[in-house]
Amino acid sequence: MNVLAKIYVTLKGSVLDPQGAAVTHALHALRYEAVQDVRIGKYMEVTLEADTRERADELVRGMCDQLLTNPVIEKYTFELVEAR
């Protein structure tokens, strides 16, 4: 089956996010004073072929650990959608 994995990568809570701080600053300059904090992460859509959902889960976990994320400073979650 064809699976679409939606992967969300965020910085761990204790890691400083200078890009997020810059965006917060820019939003304030644009009069969005209501903004308190911005954290920037990544979103990836991976389309893959797998026999079962369990196999897809295992593959995506492997990719995240090996290549897609940096486990030292980032954490990730993902969801699997059966694609057409």
Next chain:
Amino acid sequence: MNVLAKIYVTLKGSVLDPQGAAVTHALHALRYEAVQDVRIGKYMEVTLEADTRERADELVRGMCDQLLTNPVIEKYTFELVEAR
């Protein structure tokens, strides 16, 4: 109330994604041959203060259009979560 906006930004379907192509290539090199396609986007968490959900919705839409996304090549969706 305190609102957490989870914003997902993706390239429009017709826009080439060289970063995604590079990741696909790297995954194949790591023996993830099951991978067919990768698209890279952004994920942002914005914490803000708003009186109502409607106001929060309006603010986030404004930020996305003005600063957070490039409407020429990107599209976005977001969800609002009442934060503590």
